[in-house]
Structures are given as structure tokens and as C-alpha cells.
Amino acid sequence: MRGGKWMIGMAALIWTFAPVGGLKSEGGVRGLAERFVQRLEAESGEAPVVRWNAESGTPELLEGRLSKPSRHSPEWISYEFLERAKAAYGLKRVNESMKVASVERSGSGAVTVAMERRLYGKPVCGDGLRIELDESGVVRRVEGTMHADLERKRLHRPMIPAVSGKEAAEEAARYVRGDASAAATARVRDCYLPEREGVPLVYIVSFGAGEGNAAGRTVIVHALTGRVIDG
Structure with a gap:
């Protein structure tokens, strides 16, 4: 009996003092994002550059060969990329959650699509992505701030304003x-x-x-x- 109690106590101590970052990396949005980055590397044959947002656990920078060439419009390519990456950014329904704010074209043929995060039809303060495509329609760089699982944090309900x-x-x-x-x-x-x-x-x-x-x-x-x- 003593041995059993000792094992239970040790298990409790290990759980209590396990590194929070490690637990978060195994599951949650950070773990999903890491697996998405690994998939990008496997598809392109090169490791993308990644910078993580320490607060949200989502990538604040992805750079490399992030998609295949495409002749579709920059907007279509951006939405298609986010559909594949939605778990990495904690998105549920990409078409509802992201809105194209602007499209900028350069003389070299590169295009930057600025996308705004939306929640229940309203903008999310400070959240959005800039998606850069090269002249062949390959996504080369994605940068911005994204907070994950906002619908869950809002208990799946919009807030109705009481003041104008x-x-x-x-x-x-x-x-x-x-x-x-x-x-x-x-x-x-x-x-x-x-x-x-x-x-x-x-x-x-x-x-x-x-x-x-x-x-x-x-x-x-x-x-x-x-x-x-x-x-």
C-alpha cells in the first residue's frame, strides 16, 4: 500500500512541475502549428523560417516555399493557404474568419494580400496576416498576429453592445x-x-x-x- 501511495505522490509531483511549454507544444494550437510546419517542409524539401508568437502560440512569421505555383487570383491562393493552415492559426471557418483588406502588386509581379481577422462579423483588434506571393503564385511569406480559438473564448456567442x-x-x-x-x-x-x-x-x-x-x-x-x- 505504501508503495502505491508513493507512486501516486510522485506522479502528482511530475505533473505539477512538468514544463508548461512542453505540455502546450504536445497539444493545443502550438502542437498543431508545429505539425503544419513539418508538413510544409516535407512538401517543399526545405525547412521554412518560423518565428513564434510567445503569447498566442501561433506563427507570427512563416517564410520559405509555402505552397505550389498557381495561376489563380492572389485572393484565392491566400484563402487556399489559410484553409490548409487553419489549425496552425486556430481558425474554424476561414471564409468567415478572414477578410481581404487590400491587395498590393509590385512591378516584379509579386503580390501582398493583407487579411483582417474577423469574429462574428467584427474585426479583431490587432489580428491579421500579410501574405506575400511571388510572380508564379507561390506563397513565400506570411506574417502577422493571430490569436487562436476566439470563438471558444467567447463561449461561441457574439457580444451585443449596450452602448453606441x-x-x-x-x-x-x-x-x-x-x-x-x-x-x-x-x-x-x-x-x-x-x-x-x-x-x-x-x-x-x-x-x-x-x-x-x-x-x-x-x-x-x-x-x-x-x-x-x-x-
């Missing part, structure tokens, strides 16, 4: 100036904040140069409570 963008601007103006006079000229956009617990919907309120002590300030207002949470 106008009300958020007024609250932000009172926060930085003591009155709401600067709200009329403030720039307001809504997005989901991936770094925050529960991934809340927020308003990003930015004030221009001519707004006194509010000039250049950016304030984040919670879309449900109407309170300033950063600024």
Missing part, C-alpha cells in the same frame, strides 16, 4: 478631458479585444491633434458596460 459608438466617444472624452466636447471629432471603431479575458467587444476611440490634452490619445471603452478599460 457615439456614447463611447463621449465617455472617452470625459475620461481624458473632463467633458464630452471632443467626442464630435473623435475617430471610433469597434473590434473584439483578443488579449482580454472573455474577448470583449470594445470601442477604440482616437482623438486628433487639435483636441488639447486629449490630443493623440487613444481610449478603449467596453461595449457592454460603457466603461473605460484602457487609455
Whole structure:
């Protein structure tokens, strides 16, 4: 009996003090991303350059020969790449989760497709990818910030705002100036904040140069409570 208790105790200690990074690498998005990188290497015969986002566990840079040549449009190629890579970035439905923001073409024939992360039809603050293709339609570089499994962190429900963008601007103006006079000229956009617990919907309120002590300030207002949470 003593021997059994000793073995159970040792197992508990090993589990408690096992390196968190190692456990995360074996499963979760980091493990899936590593397997995707290995698949890219097997397909192309060369190891891609990878830089990891330490916070999210997703690749913040992939560089190398990341796809086969294609004559399809840059947008189609980008969506096709992300469909193959969706587990590495923690995406569920690529067509819903990623939106083409711009397409830039260079004189050499290379193309860069900027893609914005979406959640329940709204942008995700700071999340997106720039996908660079060469003249033969090969994906050569993918760079950006992506937070994984946002739907799960939102408990698979969108957040319905209780305050309007106008009300958020007024609250932000009172926060930085003591009155709401600067709200009329403030720039307001809504997005989901991936770094925050529960991934809340927020308003990003930015004030221009001519707004006194509010000039250049950016304030984040919670879309449900109407309170300033950063600024």
C-alpha cells in the first residue's frame, strides 16, 4: 500500500512541475502549428523560417516555399493557404474568419494580400496576416498576429453592445478631458479585444491633434458596460 501511495505522490509531483511549454507544444494550437510546419517542409524539401508568437502560440512569421505555383487570383491562393493552415492559426471557418483588406502588386509581379481577422462579423483588434506571393503564385511569406480559438473564448456567442459608438466617444472624452466636447471629432471603431479575458467587444476611440490634452490619445471603452478599460 505504501508503495502505491508513493507512486501516486510522485506522479502528482511530475505533473505539477512538468514544463508548461512542453505540455502546450504536445497539444493545443502550438502542437498543431508545429505539425503544419513539418508538413510544409516535407512538401517543399526545405525547412521554412518560423518565428513564434510567445503569447498566442501561433506563427507570427512563416517564410520559405509555402505552397505550389498557381495561376489563380492572389485572393484565392491566400484563402487556399489559410484553409490548409487553419489549425496552425486556430481558425474554424476561414471564409468567415478572414477578410481581404487590400491587395498590393509590385512591378516584379509579386503580390501582398493583407487579411483582417474577423469574429462574428467584427474585426479583431490587432489580428491579421500579410501574405506575400511571388510572380508564379507561390506563397513565400506570411506574417502577422493571430490569436487562436476566439470563438471558444467567447463561449461561441457574439457580444451585443449596450452602448453606441457615439456614447463611447463621449465617455472617452470625459475620461481624458473632463467633458464630452471632443467626442464630435473623435475617430471610433469597434473590434473584439483578443488579449482580454472573455474577448470583449470594445470601442477604440482616437482623438486628433487639435483636441488639447486629449490630443493623440487613444481610449478603449467596453461595449457592454460603457466603461473605460484602457487609455
